[in-house]
Amino acid sequence: MRLNIVSDANWESRVDLVLNWLSSTSYRQFFSDQDYGDGLCGVSVVLICRDPILKFKRRIRLSKKEKKLYMDIMLPLEGFVNAEAVSRKTMVIDSLLVEVPKIVGEYSIPAFSAERFLVDFAEVFSNLKQQISIEEIERQGQRY
Numbered sequence: 001m002r003l004n005i006v007s008d009a010n011w012e013s014r015v016d017l018v019l020n021w022l023s024s025t026s027y028r029q030f031f032s033d034q035d036y037g038d039g040l041c042g043v044s045v046v047l048i049c050r051d052p053i054l055k056f057k058r059r060i061r062l063s064k065k066e067k068k069l070y071m072d073i074m075l076p077l078e079g080f081v082n083a084e085a086v087s088r089k090t091m092v093i094d095s096l097l098v099e100v101p102k103i104v105g106e107y108s109i110p111a112f113s114a115e116r117f118l119v120d121f122a123e124v125f126s127n128l129k130q131q132i133s134i135e136e137i138e139r140q141g142q143r144y
Contacts, residue, residue, distance in 0.1 A: 001117070002042040003031040005096070008056075009049035013080040018092045019047075025131075027124050034120060039112030042068040045100065047092065049075040062107055069107070073099045086132055093129045097122065 005022060009015040050056050061070045073095050080088055101118050 001031050001034055001036050003028060005045045005047065007047040007049065009047065010051060010077055013049040013077055014088060015047055015049045015075065015080065017085060018088050021089060025128060030124055036113045036117045037111040039109045040067050040069060044068060044070045046072045047075055048072050049077050049080055051077055060103055069104065071103045089132045090129065093125055097125050
């Protein structure tokens with residue numbers, strides 16, 4: 001299965017740096033090696049972090065023809081602009097851990113093991129969240 005996470009964000013949100021970090025992890029490879037059935041071959045997540053005045057609306061679409069699920073996850077621009085890198089990573093991971101299972105759970109997709117996918121998703125992204133904490137502890141230790 002293909003799991004793709006991209007963004008549509010104001011530059012000052014620095015969501016791009018979080019995506020760069022995510023790209024350096026092995027989450028894509030892990031999910032591409034998994035077989036959850038041929039009912040769904042891909043999930044695409046777009047992290048939206050735009051000025052609320054633009055009134056972006058959340059989009060969620062299941063393409064049965066392509067066998068792909070597309071979803072937007074809305075992130076608060078104000079919260080990202082003043083946040084430190086560790087906080088941005090944590091906010092993105094937390095949003096993914098909450099929103100992706102909620103959206104995937106809304107669909108009954110034949111020949112797709114949503115339960116297995118969601119267990120793997122929670123494990124992979126919870127591990128990434130732990131990695132953020134370890135990186136922060138190491139970074140703080142280097143200050144002294």
